[in-house]
Amino acid sequence: MSYRVDNRDVPALRGASITVRAGEVVALVGESGSGKSTLAHSVIGLLDDHATVDGRIEFDGATIDPSNECAVRKLRGVRIGFVPQDPGLSLNPALRIGAQVAEALVVHKLADRRTAAVQAVELLTEVGLDQPESRARQYPHELSGGQRQRVLIAIALACSPDLIIADEPTSALDATVARQVLDRLAERIAARGTAVLLITHDLALAAERADRLVVLSHGEVVESGPTARVLAQPAHPYTRRLLASSPALAPTNFRPERARANTPLLSVRQLHKQFHLGSGSIAAVDGVEFSLDRGETLALVGESGSGKSTTARIALRLTTADSGTVTFDGHDLTSIRRKRLRELRRRFQVVYQNPYSSLDPRWRVSEIIAEPLRAYGIGDRKARVAELLDQVALGAEFANRRPAELSGGQRQRVAIARALALHPDLLVLDEPVSALDASVQAQIIELLNDLQTELDLGYLFISHDLAVVRQISDRVAVMRHGRIVEIGPTARIFTDPQDPYTRELLAAIPAPADGKDLTR
Structure with missing residues (x-):
């Protein structure tokens, strides 16, 4: 064919x-x-x-x-x-x-x-x-x-x-x-x-x-x-x-626990958000609280519709909470004025789930990566684009290509490069590898780990794939029906889950027919 x-x-x-x-x-x-x-x-x-x-x-x-x-x-x-x-x-x-x-x-x-x-x-x-x-x-x-x-x-x-x-x-x-x-x-x-x-x-x-x-x-x-x-x-x-x-068939060791900082990079307190559905309403986020340090990865896991993405959107002020506070590096994002919010937004960026829909198919890679630089009036964009392509392990030859000429993994590297353009302190990674095959997943996870070590980035990592979460997160927050039912170090969550729902999630991870446990 x-x-x-x-x-x-x-x-x-x-x-x-x-x-x-x-x-x-x-x-x-x-x-x-x-x-x-x-x-x-x-x-x-x-x-x-x-x-x-x-x-x-x-x-x-x-x-x-x-x-x-x-x-x-x-x-x-x-x-x-x-x-x-x-x-x-x-x-x-x-x-x-x-x-x-x-x-x-x-x-x-x-x-x-x-x-x-x-x-x-x-x-x-x-x-x-x-x-x-x-x-x-x-x-x-x-x-x-x-x-x-x-x-x-x-x-x-x-x-x-x-x-x-x-x-x-x-x-x-x-x-x-x-x-x-x-x-x-x-x-x-x-x-x-x-x-x-x-x-x-x-x-x-x-x-x-x-x-x-x-x-x-x-x-x-x-x-x-x-x-x-x-x-x-x-x-x-x-x-x-x-x-x-394969992250599940060849799991790595857990990350070693790190000392927590006294001043978190991101902190959310008592977030609430309801959405109307027909004649009733659904509590999408119901009293969520957590903090995230610089250089740390906190994974938000849970079923589809559990409130993970809504929580992240509220944390970035892309959605307004009904109540609660979001503090980024000491600044209260829930009450800050628009001009100051725009200044802060360059310090937190998003990498979306689907690299096939998150990039403009009409633009070349260099234009896509330079878009945040243009928006904030930053000069010498050509040099910064070249630096970013190198940082995400894509050569200069990719600068003139369009998304249709790239594989899924290459597109996601471009999306990561775009997110890094303004030297952010925090990346929200919304299912960043779920659309990729196993070998490319492994490459992107390795890239994200290397970038975090190099740039001291904080990651809010949203995922339903617990095998991937195991490889990249320092701590895990388990969400259900808009609430965090359990939060703790990754190794403890996987080896000694306290909440019945967490145990249910771990039990649902696919295992070979011989019954081998893929999470340990």
């Missing part, structure tokens, strides 16, 4: 062959750009017009012609369900959630509109959405990223397909919700013999859930076999490198 680019054919898949049997879970793993999603999209006719498919695709004994849109449409959604990777791009922003789930049933004539609406609420319940009746009446922008991902999974399950192709189905989900969703898929497999092609960069997830692993590199299948055998005795050097770079 190849793409036509600049009047030449660029191979995307090179003789890749896989088989998924009824009732089987096959995990397709590999780095970003290895061809995983291309292979999945070719099965259900979602490749663009520049793609040319060679070889044969068979489903239930019949050959699928990807160019025959009518025939593919009869399979797609009904017999082959698809969970796309990015919920921000895959849901219609103008339609309510319930209508989008019901649409699959109506289009394929499996229910009338009234019945489909009822079944949509049932499906939202199945995938773990709270208040499903209310959620069905909401629009996508009113849900968190994890909640939107669960909606996509509900749509894929709606018609009870024989095969589900799940493209990174849990990358936006915390461990407990991911377990709920995957348990539901497992029930479908057991009850109906549903097959699952699981595309993932989370090797711990693949180790726990897949019957077989298929390892893809540069469009070629370099290794495949039973999961236990591939994990225990990887034959290909690329497979061994993938396994070695």
Whole structure:
């Protein structure tokens, strides 16, 4: 399979062959750009017009012609369900959630509109959405990223397909919700013999859930076999490198505890924030308190919708609290005037979750990194951009490239460089590696650790991935329903959790089928 680019054919898949049997879970793993999603999209006719498919695709004994849109449409959604990777791009922003789930049933004539609406609420319940009746009446922008991902999974399950192709189905989900969703898929497999092609960069997830692993590199299948055998005795050097770079499968030691400073860089006290939902309201942040020192990493962990990102936005004065105080380096941000707030904002910056949407696709890398410098009227921008590119381990040759010409890891390095442009003291890192494959995750975590040591940065690290949190954080604050239920040194939280919810989070971390504990 190849793409036509600049009047030449660029191979995307090179003789890749896989088989998924009824009732089987096959995990397709590999780095970003290895061809995983291309292979999945070719099965259900979602490749663009520049793609040319060679070889044969068979489903239930019949050959699928990807160019025959009518025939593919009869399979797609009904017999082959698809969970796309990015919920921000895959849901219609103008339609309510319930209508989008019901649409699959109506289009394929499996229910009338009234019945489909009822079944949509049932499906939202199945995938773990709270208040499903209310959620069905909401629009996508009113849900968190994890909640939107669960909606996509509900749509894929709606018609009870024989095969589900799940493209990174849990990358936006915390461990407990991911377990709920995957348990539901497992029930479908057991009850109906549903097959699952699981595309993932989370090797711990693949180790726990897949019957077989298929390892893809540069469009070629370099290794495949039973999961236990591939994990225990990887034959290909690329497979061994993938396994070695997985935060969960090859955990590092905890950070040593450091002496706490007497004057914290960031301090929040008794934060409260409510959001209105229909006729009621939800306490998004309910009495949150913590402090963060210079040179320290505090991780905020918890389920999607627990209040992590809202707390961070309040800390940066991007959202206004109903009550409470935020103090940054001795300055009360909750009452400070706009001009002084702008002066302080250069000292705290954000690195967002998705490097594919946080960079302007029209700008070159040099323009993206220089944007904060222009905003604050800082001269000699060319020299500072070159310095920042070097700091995040990108060469000067990247300055004239656009985001589309970069890999996911390279884009996230550009986002980090932009955040460092104004010499900040604090970075808020909102799921900065969740969209990246395991080997690139390891590179970005190493980069962040090196930058923290070099620049004495404070990190507020928001994540649902506890294996990553273990590697980078000094302390962990566990949030649930807008409250911090437990806070303490990382080693203590992981080895001796005090709150039942913390123990539940740790228990939900994927583990291989042999039961090996991936958190210790």
